[in-house]
Every structure is written in C-alpha cells, then in structure tokens.
Amino acid sequence: MRRYRWWFGGLALAGVVVLVAVFALLGRQPPAPQDDLPGPxxxxxxxxxxxxxxxxxxxxAGNYLQETNGQNGNWCHRSPNASVFKIEAPGIEKKINLACSGAPSAQVALGDIKQWTEPSQAQQLAELTKTHRISAVVVALGANDDPHFSGLISECFRAWFxxxxxxxxxxxxxxxxxxxDAMVPKxxxxLEDIRKVLRRxxxxxxxxxxxxxxxxxxxxPDIPEEYRSLNGCPFRKEDLRWVKNEAVKTxxxxxxxxxxxxxARLLDLSAAGDGHEACSGGDDPSSEWFSRLTVQWTDLTDADRAGHAIQDSFHPNAAGHAQFARCVSEFLxxxxxxxxxxxxDDGQLHAATMAGPLN
Structure with a gap:
C-alpha cells in the first residue's frame, strides 16, 4: 500500500504542475493587435x-525635391526643410508632406482638380491610411482661393515700379x-473632405x-528704406502697412x-513673423524668417522654368519653417x-493659448 500511496502522490504532484502551467497560460495576455493600439x-x-x-x-526653404522642382511639370516645391519635418511629438515615427505650392482648396479636397500634375491631396491621404496611422493633420489653406494672396503680392510689386x-x-x-468671405466655404x-477620408x-x-x-x-513696413527696392523688398510703404495690418488679419x-x-484646432500665425519679415534685418538677413525677392537667374534661360524664376520669393525660409515647427509641436x-x-523672451516662437470661443 505504501507503494501505491507514493504513486498517487506523484500523480497529484504532476496534476498540480499541469494546473499551474494552465493558469499561467491563461493569465498571460497575448500581444494586442495594432487595431487595438491607443489612438489611430x-x-x-x-x-x-x-x-x-x-x-x-x-x-x-530651398533644396526642393527634384521631382517637385519642375520635373514633368511638377512645381509643388516640397523641401526637406519644410516645417512638418521639424515637428517633434511623442510617438511620431513618420512625417509626410502632401502640401503643394499654389494649391487651392479644390485640390486639397476630394475630386478631380490637380495642382502641378498632382491629384487630390485628400485622395493621397486616403492611400496613406492603408499603410500609416495618422495622428495629426496640419493644414494651411485658403490663400490661393479667392484672396489670391500671391497675386496680391505680385500686384503690389508691380505698383512699386x-x-x-x-x-x-x-x-x-x-x-x-x-x-x-468667398474663401471660407471652400x-x-x-477640411470636411479630410475628415471624410479618415472616417471612411x-x-x-x-x-x-x-x-x-x-x-x-x-x-x-518696418524695413530699412534702402531695402524697399530691388535689393530685397520692392514695395510701397502704404502697401506694406496694409498687407501686415489689414490683409493678413482679415x-x-x-x-x-x-x-x-x-x-478644427486653430493655430494663429498672423503675428508669428513680427520683427522677422523679409528685409527687416537690413544688411544682416540672418534674423529673417522669410525669403526676400529671390531670382533663380539660370531659370530665366530655360523657357519651361522662366515663369517660376521668382517663385521662392516672400515665403517662409528654412529658419522660419523651423520656428513654425517649434510652435506646432507645442500646440500638438x-x-x-x-x-x-x-x-x-528667448527669441523663439511658442504656442500661446487664445482665450474665448472660435466662433
């Protein structure tokens, strides 16, 4: 009998070991599928x-990607110096630029409108959702609709002559x-199409x-008089004053x-360039966050490129993009x-909370 008691005891011990193993397996959670990850x-x-x-x-900002610098008619002028690539946000692994120079709202929305050969940015975003988890979409849009802001600058340029x-x-x-007012619904x-793409x-x-x-x-308007010329910023003072104090605010x-x-969340940049506008630095442009009148002289000898020879002018430069990215990062x-x-006080841009409702 003592021999059988030993056998039963061994069997019980083995059973306990099996039960412990089963409970351990049941208690161990399998890795969560990516669809269950927090966020997107x-x-x-x-x-x-x-x-x-x-x-x-x-x-x-210069150094444009070759395929967006006139190649096959694409003048989107995407730069590795663009602000999106300078954004710092926890967990962000990829930064993608779909923005295209001169784009109107219709090309960002769903539809068949193209900008410099490129299809709808919303459609491009839809493709992106198949391989990426979209955490944030930063949009700058409207100036190329009814306001025709770049055309405004060009018209003020001509008036100087x-x-x-x-x-x-x-x-x-x-x-x-x-x-x-006409721009707003566009x-x-x-933006509604961007939300529609993500909802789908x-x-x-x-x-x-x-x-x-x-x-x-x-x-x-606060630039040295000698630079209010073809040396950098050929504009009349009253036009400079109106652009800064009225046009941008409206x-x-x-x-x-x-x-x-x-x-949508709103990030107001209307005062972001104060003191750092094009030509504001006079003889030392290092403090400026916007490009001065810039002419690509070699492009003037090429019929296909001549019309884009001054396209870089009066846009945020690389330093400006870095500053805007700092502010966007804080806001996100x-x-x-x-x-x-x-x-x-540190000379850098920061996101300051705006009081009051948006509407």
Missing part, C-alpha cells in the same frame, strides 16, 4: 501629415473682405488632431471661422482649441 486605427507607423499650399510645402499706378492696396482693399469643404478609414474624431494653420505676414478672421465650422502637445504663435 490601422497598421503602420504613427504619422503627422502636412496638407495645403506653399506655406507648408516648403516654398522659400511706377508712381502713375496707384498703391495696390487702394484697389484690393475695396473687395478684400468679400474675397475672404476651405470648410476641404475607421477613424473617430478623437483618434487624430486636425490643425488649421493661418498665415504670417511675410513683409511689413484672412486670419476668415480661417478662424473655418475652424469653428469644422471643429496641448488640448487647447486655439493658440497663437508668438515670440518669447
């Missing part, structure tokens, strides 16, 4: 995306508010951040309305519905 659904790296026009494409031509602001300001439609990909609104960025004034108010209508780390990019 899908698979792939956590990604921030830039969409819109030249402000985000990198126009003015002849005193017989009235200041550009005299004519433009007569219907500037109407232009901005930008609203583009399984995103809830809380899975990602949609940030609408406004425009900074690239030029201002444009910002319109985009604030867009953000309210689409529940908050839950504030709106903030303004303002220069701090």
């Amino acid at each position: 659904p899908g698979t792939g790296p956590l990604t921030v995306v830039a969409m819109g026009d030249s402000t985000l494409s990198g126009e003015g 002849s005193e017989r031509i009235p200041p550009c602001s005299e004519r433009i300001k007569q219907d500037w508010q109407n232009r901005v 930008v609203v439609g583009a 990909a399984g995103y809830d609104t809380e899975d990602y951040q949609l940030v609408l960025q406004t425009y900074a004034a690239p030029i201002g 444009l910002t108010a319109g985009l604030r309305d867009v953000a309210a209508q689409t529940s 780390a908050t839950s504030d519905p709106a903030a303004a990019c303002l220069e701090g």
Whole structure:
C-alpha cells in the first residue's frame, strides 16, 4: 500500500504542475493587435501629415525635391526643410508632406482638380491610411482661393515700379473682405473632405488632431528704406502697412471661422513673423524668417522654368519653417482649441493659448 500511496502522490504532484502551467497560460495576455493600439486605427507607423499650399510645402526653404522642382511639370516645391519635418511629438515615427505650392482648396479636397500634375491631396491621404496611422493633420489653406494672396503680392510689386499706378492696396482693399468671405466655404469643404477620408478609414474624431494653420505676414513696413527696392523688398510703404495690418488679419478672421465650422484646432500665425519679415534685418538677413525677392537667374534661360524664376520669393525660409515647427509641436502637445504663435523672451516662437470661443 505504501507503494501505491507514493504513486498517487506523484500523480497529484504532476496534476498540480499541469494546473499551474494552465493558469499561467491563461493569465498571460497575448500581444494586442495594432487595431487595438491607443489612438489611430490601422497598421503602420504613427504619422503627422502636412496638407495645403506653399506655406507648408516648403516654398522659400530651398533644396526642393527634384521631382517637385519642375520635373514633368511638377512645381509643388516640397523641401526637406519644410516645417512638418521639424515637428517633434511623442510617438511620431513618420512625417509626410502632401502640401503643394499654389494649391487651392479644390485640390486639397476630394475630386478631380490637380495642382502641378498632382491629384487630390485628400485622395493621397486616403492611400496613406492603408499603410500609416495618422495622428495629426496640419493644414494651411485658403490663400490661393479667392484672396489670391500671391497675386496680391505680385500686384503690389508691380505698383512699386511706377508712381502713375496707384498703391495696390487702394484697389484690393475695396473687395478684400468679400474675397475672404468667398474663401471660407471652400476651405470648410476641404477640411470636411479630410475628415471624410479618415472616417471612411475607421477613424473617430478623437483618434487624430486636425490643425488649421493661418498665415504670417511675410513683409511689413518696418524695413530699412534702402531695402524697399530691388535689393530685397520692392514695395510701397502704404502697401506694406496694409498687407501686415489689414490683409493678413482679415484672412486670419476668415480661417478662424473655418475652424469653428469644422471643429478644427486653430493655430494663429498672423503675428508669428513680427520683427522677422523679409528685409527687416537690413544688411544682416540672418534674423529673417522669410525669403526676400529671390531670382533663380539660370531659370530665366530655360523657357519651361522662366515663369517660376521668382517663385521662392516672400515665403517662409528654412529658419522660419523651423520656428513654425517649434510652435506646432507645442500646440500638438496641448488640448487647447486655439493658440497663437508668438515670440518669447528667448527669441523663439511658442504656442500661446487664445482665450474665448472660435466662433
């Protein structure tokens, strides 16, 4: 009997070992599938995306990607110096630039409108959701719709050449508010299409951040007189004053309305370039965050490129993009519905909370 008791005891011990192993296996949780990860659904790296026009494409920052510098008619002018590539946010693994110089809202929205041979940016975003998890979409848009902001700058440029031509602001300001009002629903439609793309990909609104960025004034009246010429900034003083103090502020108010209508977060850059506009540094341009009049002289000898020889002018330069990225990074780390990019005591841009509702 003692021999059988030993056998039963060994069997019981083995049973205990098996039970412990079973409980251990049951208690061990398998790795969570990527669809169950916090934040955006899908698979792939956590990604921030830039969409819109030249402000985000990198126009003015130089070193453009060859395929967007006139190759096969593509002049989107995407630069590795663009602000999206300087953004720092926890967990972000990829930074992708879909913005294209000169893009109107219709090319950012879903549809068949192309910009410099490129299809809808919203459609490109839809493809991106198949391989990336979109954490944030930063958009700069509207200036190439009814306001035609780059055309405004060009018109003011032409007015400088002849005193017989009235200041550009005299004519433009007569219907500037109407232009901005006409722009608003177009930008609203583009942002709604961005949300539609992400919703179709399984995103809830809380899975990602949609940030609408406004425009900074690239030029201002407080520049040395000798640089208010072909040396850098050939504009009349009254036009410089109007662009900075009225045009940009009205444009910002319109985009604030867009953000309210689409529940986008608003990042106000209207004062971001104060003291750092093109030509503001005089003999030392190192403090400037915007490009001066820039001519690609070799392009003037090429019929296909001549029309783009001054395309870089009066856009954020590489230093400006780095500063804007600093502000965007700070904003993405908050839950504030709106903030303004303002220069701090350290000489850097920071995101300052804006009080009051957007609407």
